[in-house]
């Protein structure tokens with residue numbers, strides 16, 4: 504399988520912002536685009552990104568394996584990443600973690616049986632005043648996530664998934 508035409512267009516757009524002859528500068532954008540399209544970054548996808556950007560595959564792997572927002576194995580439909588760094592921990596991240604694990608019946612780096620949620624932990628997300636902080640899909644930042652807010656979020660995400668499935 505090759506990267507889709509849409510993905511290639513997006514990567515080209517990101518590469519165009521780099522100085523001439525430095526399209527490798529778009530590697531993070533390219534990995535994000537590929538992951539959005541495929542859900543995770545398989546070895547095959549990493550090779551395709553490397554080929555497209557004319558980079559050594561190991562250099563692409565180094566970037567993908569360094570940053571926690573890239574997934575090198577399949578994830579659930581929604582990736583929930585809770586900040587467990589000290590400022591968040593002091594404001595209830597431990598309680599949030601226990602609540603998430605109990606409600607979803609999974610531990611860190613695990614995916615629910617229905618494939619809906621993957622639970623990850625991360626370091627500071629730069630929003631300590633909003634602690635505890637949780638990201639969904641590495642894009643939507645959810646703030647002050649106590650158990651009631653977590654329950655509301657899970658309900659909302661399940662409803663979103665059901666709505667998308669109805670659309671087909």
Ligand code: FES
Pocket residue numbers: 586587588589590591592626627628629630631634636
């Ligand atoms: S410690 Fe959690 S956002 Fe900074």
